[in-house]
Amino acid sequence: MLAILLALVFAAVELLPGDAATATSERGESAADVAARRHLLGLDRPVWERFIDWMTGLPTGDLGTSARGQKVTDLLADPFPNTLLLAAVAFMLTAVVSLALGCWAATRPGRLTDRIIGHASTSAFAIPEFVVSVVLLVVLSLWTGWLPAVTTTGSDGTPATWTMLIMPALALVIPQTGWNTTIVRGALADQASTPHVEAAYLDGLPTHRIIWRHALPGAVPAIATGLATSTGMLLGGTVVVETLFNYPGIGNVLASAVSTRDTPLIAGVVICAGAAISVVLLAADLSRARTLGAQS
Structure with missing residues (x-):
């Protein structure tokens, strides 16, 4: 491929x-x-x-x-590690927040909380990264001055302070959290109809315990696949996000390479990003195979 x-x-x-x-x-x-x-x-x-x-x-x-x-x-020696850092931070935040929101919604099926999380997730995923970036810049930088609008680099070529990672990471996290929260909620809903989960409900176990101990392990394959798919979207979104925040990653390199029709440089960016995505997809497939093997 x-x-x-x-x-x-x-x-x-x-x-x-x-x-x-x-x-x-x-x-x-x-x-x-x-x-x-x-x-x-x-x-x-x-x-x-x-x-x-x-x-x-x-x-x-x-x-x-x-x-x-x-x-x-x-x-690519300096920009690519910076992009991997940004993507890794965004990936971890996406995983944690998506699991938390999806499980929270699953503990209240059909209730107001479940509906709010469902609608918010769909809306978040529908918003492009550049729109989220602009809103974050206006609110967190121009209006409040809490965070720097652009990224400056230190002597080693990395962002000068960790706060410069916040807005670029959030711009990537918000849409992907919407996508993955929907996947987590759907996977847990599918698990709710399995015999062992139904038996746990009939035994009167607390809902949160049923979700974490009985439903979530069976939902891992679907959740892992969704998160792995988000890796490509996260790396793809860095092209826009890094340009808007002047982040020193491969997004700026790729934009410059396209403007100069620099085929070897464009291909270099693609192969680095593609290799990273392939590794994550392989890990997700291995996790899925292991989980399904344990269940069988």
């Missing part, structure tokens, strides 16, 4: 107007200079040849050279 995705990246950039040689040219350069840069970057070769050459270096960790002559691995 990653190989197909990378092939589509190369093809999509090829269809965009202009190329890296033109996009990185300086004022006053002649057509001959641009043609020479195009030859140096290999842009005069068929796109499939450039794709095969790039894929050949991938097993050795060589992500190619950017349009400005820098190693792609060097360009």
Whole structure:
């Protein structure tokens, strides 16, 4: 799947107007200079040849050279860990809040609390990350001044203070919490009709104990799959969120690479994000298989 995705990246950039040689040219350069840069970057070769050459270096960790002559691995060495940090914080917050809200709603089926959480979850998931980001900027920065509007970096290239992670993380967490709360609530509702959970209700056990001890373990496969799916959405959302908050991650790198038609750099960002998503999806599949195996 990653190989197909990378092939589509190369093809999509090829269809965009202009190329890296033109996009990185300086004022006053002649057509001959641009043609020479195009030859140096290999842009005069068929796109499939450039794709095969790039894929050949991938097993050795060589992500190619950017349009400005820098190693792609060097360009991603600092931003990618920052993005992973932001995504990890958002992922953990999403998991904790979604479980708490989903279980809370499950303890009050059909009641006002359950309906409010259900409607709020649907509304939160429907709001794009950039809208959430703008609202957070206006409320938490411009109106109250509680948090900095933009992210500044320290000498090591990471955010200068932990408070600069709050708004970018919240912008990612709020929509995904809505999605995962719905999944948790639905998974627990499915478990409520299983024989062992019905027996627990008939025995008169407290509702919260039934949810945590009897229903939740059986709902783990569905919940894990939902959270794993959110990983791709979280990493995808960083492109917009990092740009709005000037966060030093791969979102800014990707936006710049697209504007300069820098195919190797775009592919480098995609392969890093794709590898991270694949690892999380694999972990979710293993968790699902283990849980289902234990139940059988």
